[in-house]
Amino acid sequence: MSERPPAIRLRGATIGYGDVPIVRDVDLTVGSGEAVAVLGSNGSGKTTLSRGLLGLATVLDGEVQVLGAPVGRLRERGRVGYVPQRHSISGAVPATVREVAGVGRLARLGLFRRLGATDRRAVVDAVAAVGLADRLDDPVAALSGGQQRRVLVARALAAEPELLIMDEPTAGVDAASQEALADTLAAISASGTTLVVVTHESAPLAGVLTRAVVVDHGRIAYDGPLSGAAHHDEHLHHHPPERQPAGYRMDQPTVTSGPRTTADRER
């Protein structure tokens, strides 16, 4: 027994929406400090599984423990960071990158405390870690889709969480930023943070994530070293790991020396 409780512990857990089970009868333990990739095809239940860990999907059966407490009972939930799959920056009212990322810090501060100097520095560092330092005070709505995803990653990083759950943090993010993210994750993983990363492209993060869990039709089809996961993950057959992830913007200029990571500022 390690002194710290496992970061995640599922026993016969069934998770779903309403009364419809999606992830069924899952046993999974993630030790403190582990770095786990969650793989699987579209609709297999990866997002549902991670939402179950956050109390956003209903635990219909079995038990789900996060950081030693049943899900929803954890007292200081600021210890958990989360990057949702669907990006949901509302955009109805303008907000800056700094403000959105700052939300990540709030949960640690209880109900009334304001962001102090340390908190503000953590926010700036988190934004810098995703390569948006020069956009700190720009409205989020003026950023590209991939940049907005990076803001959400920064929001999770700003919490300096013990457990970081990321749902496809690299989707729509260009190769250079993926590498930067990999470096950031490597650093926080080394400092003891537990990582659970849902992804379709484990290659860019292969240096960080050591263990893989493959979800298939709501059940865990594989649990072991990342290198062995390829045979179990249908998706990886179609996209062998050597393949460089393609940036999702087709109009990225090739004349610049470094990869251009921003959408054109002109539109």
Add this chain to the structure above:
Amino acid sequence: MGLLDYDFMQRALLASLMVGLVAPAVGVFLVQRRLSLLGDGLGHVALTGVAVGVLTATSPVWTALVAAILGAVLIELVRARGRTSGDVALAVLFYGGIAGGVVLLSLAPRGQATNLDSYLFGAITTTSPQDVAVFAGISVVVLLSVALLGQRLYAVSDDEEYARAVGLPVLGLNVVLAALVASTVVLSMRVVGLLLISALMILPSAIAQLLARSFRETVLLACLIGVLVSVSGTATSFYTGTPSGGTIVLLAIALFLLVTSAVTLRESTARRRHRRRVDVHDAHPHEHGTACGHPPVPHGDHVDYDHDGHLHAPHHTGRGVHYDEHGGHPVAAPPNR
């Protein structure tokens, strides 16, 4: 005689100042969570409260406050249960509130229910010194709550799911916000009337969000605009003899149209300026690159090229590449909505 020589006008202006400050400070959060009509719904519920007050001969301000807060809490609980959409719950409140109010008022003894209009459309000049005191109390409570909880309210309004995931007390904050809205509704009852309350919560932030870059800026600007239209509308209504509520709302709408067209104009001239710049460099002899001889200058997240003293940033469009002037400092991105 001037405006301020009348006691009732002094009170009216004081009331409109408070409303102008408070309503937008709460309204911004409603706009952000796309619940702009919540204020309206609670305004209707407040009418039931007013009717109860009239029937039981208690002060309608208090009964309206109680009714609006009960309605607010109810609607948040319904929304949280998730079985009924916020939309439908609002509709039920809307109609239930106004129907209840009208029916109850009809039961009041003759001669007592005559001032329905003044609650529906406002009657700022009837503001009594006691009203002013109550309004001041409500204003202080609401502004303090926003100052204290603003960041959390922002977090919940911005991304409720994330807030829940990281353990912010989402339901509690939603109930607090709804209660703040309810208090604002009652506060605004005299000034703009129950039917026009949402306008003063929503319009100032609709204007502010066209101009501001951050949430904080939006809140402050919205409050400023709110005070401006509320006080000047009340003053105008004194001279024109028009109802204060309608006058204030028309002023706000005029300002909204003005700012919208100014922003549109600015964007279209920005487009024209951009095109002119592009003309100059359309006949660019080469594509800048590592070997072209123009020094590359890293600029934020991309590379500009120093072209005879000005910075060129490659701009790839469907029609090929042209070069934008990036000057010496980052250009602000135009709002892309």
